[in-house]
Amino acid sequence: MNPVKRILVAEDQTDIRDLLVLNLRAAGYEVSETRDGLSALAQHTETPCDLLVLDLMMPGLDGLELCKTLRAKGDTTPILMLTAKATELDRVLGLELGADDYLTKPFSLAELLARVKALLRRADQLRVALAAQASSNDASTTLVNGELEIQPVKRLVKVQGEPQDFTALEFDLLMHFAQHPGHVYSRAQLLSAVWGYSHDGYEHTVTTHINRLRAKLETDPLKPEIILTVRGAGYKMRECPVTKA
Template identity: 35%
Template sequence: MKVLMIEDNQSVSEMMQIFFLNEDWDVTYAYDGKEGLDAFLDNPEQWDMITLDLNLPTMDGVTVCREMRKVSPTVPIIMLTARDSESDQVIGLELGADDYVTKPFSPLTLIARMKALHRRATLVEEQIPESEKIDNAFDIQTEHFKMNTKTREAYLDDKAIDGLTPKEFDLLYTLAKKPRQVFSREQLLELVWDYQYFGDERTVDAHIKKLRQKIEKVGPQVIQTVWGVGYKFDDSGVAE
């Protein structure tokens, strides 16, 4: 895995370097926001994973994340933050980060999060032969909605839902493949994020909010809130 770690605390980078070497990952280190963004922009398609500190000199992590998402809506981003503020974490997720880890953190926990995110982002590509990657068959297809996990595309009334991050796509797919089934936040954390968040349900809410905004750009809202329980996908109310 080719990783870009943007972290101004050199001791954190040095600590993680030991664990990255153990995984045999190719890691580039940047120590301020502008340096990290420049490294990313030099060749955006080369990166398999970004770890991004929120509190950076020169250019803060929020700005870096926003600029990265303008170029690549899909590169996996894990935000690292020493701040314990819910608003900081939610802002990071709403800007397009796929996950966040609060400092101080266990190196093994960060490695596990990175592996889980990378596995989700690359599983489909690894399983499909090159000759079959472009496939017009839809894994989910209703009267109004369709999704193709091979091309990572989703449509509402034949209008593309653009700019979905890997986690947003997986979240939409998890809900849509079982229409009208209500999922609790805990279930979605386990199914979509592939590991326990120990009750941190803000992650689901932030991703649902961002996903809804992208859906509403093309048509009616199909992700419904079931108050006190969780969320469900339902396109039965979409007008003809």
Template identity: 40%
Template sequence: METVLIVEDSRAMQRTLRRLFESDGLQVRLASDGVAGLESFKKDTPSVVVLDLKLPRLPGKEVCRALKAYAASVPIVVLSANTEVEDKVLLLELGADDYVTKPFSPKELLARVRRAMRRGEPTTPHGTTVAPETPQHELLAFGDIRIDFTSMEAARAGKPIILTTQEFKLLKFFARSPGRVISREELLNEVWGYTNYPTTRTVDNYILRLRQKLEPDPANPRYFMTMHGSGYKFARDSVVTAPEK
């Protein structure tokens, strides 16, 4: 059964969220502080995490960072009363998959949690989930980098690299359009789901992080190229497709 881990210190909110998710057929686990949330996550990895920001013992932002470092593929939906754009951008940069502002519509929260859970699932053209018994791995190789988008694993010269969910999404979007110049606006829309474009360096910060993790010399990038005044491109001659048979 699909499981949602709710990390929330308010007992009243815990009860509300439990009723909401159980009514939709999800199994619910509760944690009342950041440390307990991390321990529960590591003991039995859930399908999705609903994470409040203001937590005792360990702040929600630090919990988000730690969860993504431990298992980048598990989606995290953040709850917060803060409506500031900068705060939302920071959470997305830490690896959160979505951000819901309190007070929220229960139907909207449930829809967003379900959407976050579906993002990693392979689907058919008709939208039905593909059976997981024999997954067709989607692989990417360039230089000494090897990426498996299906298992969300990355390695450099055979050594594992930790990439966040959002870094995988950005890299996958680039890999599907090698050599094409992609604007910041398109990346914000397609990778982050923004419908408007506040002044933000989200894309630039993510490109910097990909360079630091994947480029031989981050100061002189070969693969993630800046096209001044236009955006970025993933160098066409860097891509070697290697689908698993």
């Protein structure tokens, strides 16, 4: 039997926090709660959880700063950001600092639970995949596409021999492309394959991550040569054959 997943909810609005805690517990999760970022950091440090649900605006330490702090420490725990702001800038900021996903208030509880389930499933799949790769004969395999090198087990990416830092989602998205060079994916297909869910209105999350990949991979992100746009269809990795070193 799989252990019960532990979720920490950090939200300063009592009514929203209570609603989240009630429904997450009803869904079978073990849930702890707090109203501020500093307390959330202390709780998660003392007893690490499987998923963090963070409000963007909290007293003491807001969701963005908490996310940034955890990622700087190498903490890869999935983070779902909640925000009352609907501007693209706020969404991009959350993702740039390492959040795995976000929901804009007001949101449906069904959608929240779907996102939580998808993030936890991704984390479990990643652990299983890493364990399988580490024990296989191909554990030392490196995927090579031109000047791009990817070491799946170490989750290491090099561009022209220089290591580049990638968040968990960025790496998974890059691997999806690298394993299928030349294959064109729509944003909806990528959302389903990499994020683990499909929902209208959130495909721009994919666009943001594509832009982040290009910023780290391309010599000129405005004239990409690795992750290409196929007008009217989606995106693909260039058809330079991926070799195994």
